Amino acid sequence: MEWETVIGLEIHAQLATKSKIFSAAATAYGAEPNTQACAVDLGMPGVLPVLNKEAVRMAAKFGLATSSTVAERSVFARKNYFYPDLPKGYQISQYELPIVQHGILDIELEDGTTKRIGVTRAHLEEDAGKSLHEDFHGQTGVDLNRAGTPLLEIVSEPDMRSAKEAVAYMKKIHSLVRYLEICDGNMQEGSFRCDANVSVRPKGQKEFGTRAEIKNINSFRYVEKAINYEVERQIEIIENGGKIVQETRLYDANKDETRSMRAKEEANDYRYFPDPDLLPVELDAEFIEQVRATLPELPDAKKLRFVEQYGLSAYDAAVLTASRELADYYESVVTSVGSEPKLCANWVMGDVSGFLNKENKEIGESPVSAELLAGMIKRIVDNTISGKIAKDVFEAMWNGEGDADAVIDKKGLKQITDTGAIETAINDIMAKNPKQVEGYRAGQDKLLGFFVGQVMKAMGGKANPAQLNELLKKMLAG
Amino acid sequence: MALDSSTVEKIAHLARLGIDAKDVPEYARNLSDIFAFVEQLNAVDCSGVVPMAHPMEASQRLREDVVTEQNLRDKFQAHAPKVEVGLYLVPKVIE
Numbered sequence: 001m002e003w004e005t006v007i008g009l010e011i012h013a014q015l016a017t018k019s020k021i022f023s024a025a026a027t028a029y030g031a032e033p034n035t036q037a038c039a040v041d042l043g044m045p046g047v048l049p050v051l052n053k054e055a056v057r058m059a060a061k062f063g064l065a066t067s068s069t070v071a072e073r074s075v076f077a078r079k080n081y082f083y084p085d086l087p088k089g090y091q092i093s094q095y096e097l098p099i100v101q102h103g104i105l106d107i108e109l110e111d112g113t114t115k116r117i118g119v120t121r122a123h124l125e126e127d128a129g130k131s132l133h134e135d136f137h138g139q140t141g142v143d144l145n146r147a148g149t150p151l152l153e154i155v156s157e158p159d160m161r162s163a164k165e166a167v168a169y170m171k172k173i174h175s176l177v178r179y180l181e182i183c184d185g186n187m188q189e190g191s192f193r194c195d196a197n198v199s200v201r202p203k204g205q206k207e208f209g210t211r212a213e214i215k216n217i218n219s220f221r222y223v224e225k226a227i228n229y230e231v232e233r234q235i236e237i238i239e240n241g242g243k244i245v246q247e248t249r250l251y252d253a254n255k256d257e258t259r260s261m262r263a264k265e266e267a268n269d270y271r272y273f274p275d276p277d278l279l280p281v282e283l284d285a286e287f288i289e290q291v292r293a294t295l296p297e298l299p300d301a302k303k304l305r306f307v308e309q310y311g312l313s314a315y316d317a318a319v320l321t322a323s324r325e326l327a328d329y330y331e332s333v334v335t336s337v338g339s340e341p342k343l344c345a346n347w348v349m350g351d352v353s354g355f356l357n358k359e360n361k362e363i364g365e366s367p368v369s370a371e372l373l374a375g376m377i378k379r380i381v382d383n384t385i386s387g388k389i390a391k392d393v394f395e396a397m398w399n400g401e402g403d404a405d406a407v408i409d410k411k412g413l414k415q416i417t418d419t420g421a422i423e424t425a426i427n428d429i430m431a432k433n434p435k436q437v438e439g440y441r442a443g444q445d446k447l448l449g450f451f452v453g454q455v456m457k458a459m460g461g462k463a464n465p466a467q468l469n470e471l472l473k474k475m476l477a478g
Numbered sequence: 479m480a481l482d483s484s485t486v487e488k489i490a491h492l493a494r495l496g497i498d499a500k501d502v503p504e505y506a507r508n509l510s511d512i513f514a515f516v517e518q519l520n521a522v523d524c525s526g527v528v529p530m531a532h533p534m535e536a537s538q539r540l541r542e543d544v545v546t547e548q549n550l551r552d553k554f555q556a557h558a559p560k561v562e563v564g565l566y567l568v569p570k571v572i573e
Contacts, residue, residue, distance in 0.1 A: 017543045025547040033564035034555070038547040042554060054543035075531040082494055084568040097531070131571060141565030269492055274531045282537035 001239070002203040005231050006211075007166045007196060008158035011173055012151050013183040014127065014191040015058045021126050021150035022049030022092065029189050037129070037144035043088035049277055051076075055150040056281065058182035059099045059124050060291045062152060065180055065298055066119050068103030070288055076124075076278040079270045084142050085129035093153075095272040098123035099281065105176070106300065107168040108318060117169050118157030127151050146190075152182070158197065158208065163227035167220050170194055171322075175299055179324045193218045198230045200238070209234070210244040214251050214258055226251035230258050302327055310334060310341035319349055325363045329370050336374035340381055347373060351394050368397050376404035386465050389413050417464045419471065422455070425463070426475050429454045440476050448472065480510045 020027055023040035040047045063070040077095040103119030129144035154173060160166045174192060177183040185192045199211035214230060217223050229251075234244050249258040297305070299321050306317035306327075321327045326348070333344045352373065356366060376393055379385050385393060385408060396407040408414055416422060429451060430437050440447040451472050456463055483502045486509065490497045497505065551564065560567035 019543050019545045019547075023547065024541070024545055026545045032551075034551045034566065035549040035564070036547075037554070038550070039554075050541045051538050052543050053540035056540060073537075080492070084566075084571055096529075132565065133570070136562055136565070136567055138570055139560070139567040140569070140571050141562065142568055143565055269488075271492065276532065278532075279534060279536050279538040280531045281540075 003200045003231075003235050004203045004205075005161055005163075005227075006158050006199045006201060006208055007160040007163070007227060009154075009156045009160070009166055009170060010195040010197070011154040011156075011170065012127075012193050012195075013154065013173075013177050013185075015055050015150040015152055015182055016184055017052055017054045017058070017150055019052060020148035021052050021055045021124065023148055025148065027149045029186075029191075031145055033141075033143040034145060037147055041087075041144055041148040049092060049275075051278065051281065052150060055124060056099070056283070057291055058150075058180070059122060059152050060283065060288060061180050061182055061295065062122055062154070062177065063100035063103065064288070064292050064295060065176060066100075066103030066105055066122075068100045068119060068122070070283065070291075071097060071099050071101065072283055073097065074099040074123075074281045074283075076275045076281070077272045078275045079125075079272055081270060083128070083131075084140060085131045085144070085147065087129070087144065087147065091126060091128065092275055092278070093125035093272075094123035097280075105169065105172055107165065107172050109168065110164065112314070115159075115165065117159045117165075120155045120157050122152050122154045125151050125153055152177075158199075163224040163231070166196060166227055167224050170223055171220060172299075175322055179296055179299055181296075187218050190218060194223060196223060196227055196230075198227055198234070199244070200231055200234045209238075210246050212244065212246065212258070213248050215248055215261060217251055222251055222253055225253075225256055226258055229256060233258065296324065310345070312341065312345055316342075316345050316349065320345060323363070329363050329366075332370040333374045333377065336371060337377045337381065340377065343380070344374075344377055347377060347394075351391065355394075355398055367400060368394065372397050372403055379404050379408065383415060383417060383464060384408060385413055385415050386461075386463075388465070389415065389461055413462065415464050416459060416462045417467060419467065422459070422463050422468055422471055423475070425455050425458050426451075426468075426472055429458060430475065437476065441478065448476070451476065481506050481513065 014027075015021075017027060019025060020041060023038050025038040025041055026036045028036065040049060060070045062068075074094055075097040076092050078090040079093045079095070080090045082089055098121045100122035101120070103122070105117050105119055106114045107117055108114055127146050127149040129142055129147040132141040132143065134141070156169060160169060174185050177192070178185045183191055187193065194217050196214045196217060197211045198214060199209040201207065201209040212230060212234070214226050217226055230249070237244060248261045250261045251258050302321045303314070303317045306312050306320060307314060310317075312320070320330045329352075330345065330348045333348060334341050337344055352363075352366060352368065355361075355368075356363060373394075376385075376390060376397065379393075380387055380390050385404075392411070393404050393407045393413060396402075396411070397404060401407050401410070433451075433454070436447050436450060440451070448469075452465075452468060455468060455472065456465075483506050486497075486502050486506045555561045555564075555566070558566050
């Protein structure tokens with residue numbers, strides 16, 4: 001039987017506020033345990049939560065960027081459950097009236113087409129603390145610094161049909177929240193994490209199958225692997241006559257498998273009710289328009305503009321606009337060079353990205369600034385150096401040996417465009433390789449590459465490649 | 479709506495209330511009576527009425543995003559039964 005996979009994602013994005021969603025304690029990552037957990041975060045008796053305006057503003061910003069409805073009135077509710085990293089015994093969240101609803105997001109698929117994914121809702125809630133299960137004499141250690149950090153939980157429609165689509169959607173949301181500067185997107189630190197609802201059904205069937213929820217996946221790669229594993233598991237169970245149990249599962253990256261988390265009674269019964277400590281949040285049109293005015297150019301719009309303004313392919317434009325920082329870097333290179341947008345794109349996507357990946361750095365940490373790169377590309381454009389030599393210049397700049405002009409000067413890399421000098425070198429190589437000359441003249445065209453290589457080598461790679469090619473052909477022809 | 483014993487036990491578990499097995503039938507009876515009493519409200523037609531989220535006719539005041547809390551860990555942890563390296567210690571929980 002042919003099976004269809006159905007996936008919906010719940011993404012938790014920690015909002016990049018300075019203080020917590022309901023208290024004035026700091027949200028900075030990595031502080032000493034419990035030094036940023038105040039009386040409100042600890043759920044001390046008599047405390048009252050007061051909502052952070054910036055968290056509301058960020059949620060609204062996300063709503064506007066996904067063409068969602070930003071609710072004029074939203075309500076906080078208590079989600080009741082017991083766990084030591086949740087001191088109050090309930091999490092303040094939103095249930096029936098979330099702040100953001102009915103949005104859309106277009107993702108690009110591998111075949112170049114786009115697919116529209118529905119954003120069901122995005123609601124504000126507080127994060128829980130952290131439980132550390134290492135051995136504290138058989139006890140669990142609790143750090144409540146994270147308790148009360150604002151989260152935006154972004155819930156998608158079950159619109160995705162493969163693990164790859166789910167990853168594309170997750171990456172798109174990741175890129176968007178960073179463009180909007182509402183979340184730092186740091187997955188190692190848990191600022192951006194995801195639960196995946198996965199089910200399968202016979203192809204063509206309308207009703208959804210029973211789903212399993214895979215919790216807390218914190219990398220794009222794991223999302224793909226976890227979903228693929230889960231799909232296989234479910235198909236196998238059904239094909240062997242079994243039934244899928246609706247349950248929460250955990251992905252174990254070491255074993256590359258999902259396993260049941262709370263096997264027993266966990267028919268999630270959170271008994272939501274409106275939080276009496278918080279009044280309904282009312283946003284007027286003026287507030288929403290103020291937020292709208294702060295929206296940056298969004299990834300899709302930027303991508304389109306890159307295609308139109310710089311004549312880039314859709315693929316190049318998508319790569320360059322994947323993050324706002326990379327797009328900004330590229331644009332300042334192009335602006336500074338003043339021409340050759342495609343050449344600039346190749347350098348940013350090629351050597352710059354390659355070196356960054358190798359050293360696991362972000363574009364903001366690149367030792368070769370946009371200005372330095374532009375300076376070097378200008379030297380390619382004005383024929384001072386060839387594209388090949390430029391690679392050496394780039395590496396030298398990366399290693400802090402100064403700007404392009406300094407490197408070219410110091411290393412004597414200036415391209416040779418003097419026809420006489422190139423001809424001398426060609427004559428010399430031809431004289432040393434009479435057999436190859438004969439072969440070429442007998443029709444072995446491939447030998448041209450041999451001559452290009454030999455002359456280039458003799459001239460220390462500095463001959464202008466176009467000129468060299470042209471002269472070689474002429475002289476070899478005799 | 480009548481509550482049976484197993485529902486009472488489930489609610490007690492969700493609320494982490496330790497109740498005596500012999501008291502369960504009585505709780506079930508009492509809770510069922512309460513439900514029957516409240517059930518009368520269903521006779522009221524409230525279509526078109528916005529559910530009340532809060533008894534006060536007011537909306538939430540918003541706070542500026544400023545950190546003003548100091549680190550009072552020592553004071554808070556003085557009340558905790560057990561702490562170690564700044565962590566609150568609780569009975570082992572593992573999922």
